[in-house]
Amino acid sequence: MTSTFNVDKFNSFIDSANEALACDAACQQDKTASDLEQKYLDAKSNVVSAPSQLAKAAQDFITFTKGTSGYQDYQEKQFEMQANESADTYSSKFNQEVEKVQSEIKTYETLLQNYSNVVDLRNKYAKEVLLFTNKLKTKSHEVITNDRKTYYEDQENENLQYYYKLLSAFYILLIILFVVLSFVYTSSVGWVPRIAAFVFFGLYYFAGTFILGKIVAIVNKVIGFLPRNVYKNVD
Numbered sequence: 001m002t003s004t005f006n007v008d009k010f011n012s013f014i015d016s017a018n019e020a021l022a023c024d025a026a027c028q029q030d031k032t033a034s035d036l037e038q039k040y041l042d043a044k045s046n047v048v049s050a051p052s053q054l055a056k057a058a059q060d061f062i063t064f065t066k067g068t069s070g071y072q073d074y075q076e077k078q079f080e081m082q083a084n085e086s087a088d089t090y091s092s093k094f095n096q097e098v099e100k101v102q103s104e105i106k107t108y109e110t111l112l113q114n115y116s117n118v119v120d121l122r123n124k125y126a127k128e129v130l131l132f133t134n135k136l137k138t139k140s141h142e143v144i145t146n147d148r149k150t151y152y153e154d155q156e157n158e159n160l161q162y163y164y165k166l167l168s169a170f171y172i173l174l175i176i177l178f179v180v181l182s183f184v185y186t187s188s189v190g191w192v193p194r195i196a197a198f199v200f201f202g203l204y205y206f207a208g209t210f211i212l213g214k215i216v217a218i219v220n221k222v223i224g225f226l227p228r229n230v231y232k233n234v235d
Contacts, residue, residue: 168205175201 062071175198182194204211 171205175205 058074059071062074066073178201179198182198
């Protein structure tokens with residue numbers, strides 16, 4: 001077997017070895033970083049130019065195999081696919097916007113209904129407050145009127161009590177005077193009628209109010225049984 005000695009490879013290996021011996025660890029790290037950066041930039045450039053390179057390769061291949069008309073058909077299909085994709089994208093976005101608008105409309109309708117309910121509730125409470133206020137005013141007027149009536153009634157009762165005491169004193173004075181005169185002056189009336197009169201007037205002083213009340217109640221009851229003119233009770 002015959003082997004061929006490659007002088008260029010040998011020289012490159014020697015240069016690499018010399019460079020490795022001449023470059024320390026920090027130099028090696030910088031060199032590695034520089035190589036990696038260059039690979040990154042090359043890959044980035046390939047990514048950017050890849051679509052145009054792909055399009056150019058597709059054009060050359062299809063034109064060579066199917067002719068210019070075949071490449072035009074290919075382009076039309078690509079444009080149709082892109083148009084469909086764009087239409088699908090815009091349709092999806094449009095549907096999303098429609099759903100968003102419908103959701104906002106429902107939210108607005110709910111808020112509007114809640115606002116209407118709040119307004120109705122507010123009007124109801126306002127009417128109730130007004131009604132309660134009027135009732136309170138009416139009750140206040142009634143209380144004030146009743147207080148006035150009570151005040152005047154108390155005055156009348158005090159006046160009646162005053163006249164009652166005054167008349168009672170006068171009545172007792174008359175009874176005493178009747179007894180004294182019965183003993184001082186002689187009379188054709190016997191003692192029995194005079195004692196009976198004294199007993200009657202004495203009992204009347206203590207039971208007269210009760211007897212008078214019963215008489216008034218009996219009279220009112222009798223009047224209630226009498227026929228009345230019904231037309232006087234019709235408004």
